Amino acid sequence: MITQGRWVTKRSHHGYSYRVWEKPMPRIPLEVLDCSFYVYRSVIDANEGKQTGGCGFLVQVPSVHPGWTHLYAVTNKHLIDDGFTALRLN
Secondary structure: OOOOEEEEEEOOOOOOEEEEEEEEEEEEEHHHEEEEEEEEOHHHHHHHOOOOOEEEEEEEEEEOOOEEEEEEEEHHHHHHHHHOOOEEOO
């Protein structure tokens, strides 16, 4: 059986290295692609469509000012903490 993914070496808070199996990012269903984005560590990784990172979604919130709205990008905190700050919109 062939499983997609890769081993990634990480470091603990005490400096010890350990390896974890990282699964590839799953495909986002077509019906939600208009409000979804992928999160990458760099613009180069985003342009190449690397199989690492995560995903998120866009939320539009009405403003108190008529005719204005606020657009927010929502993703997991651990992605931002790990340096995944480049977004790719389809």
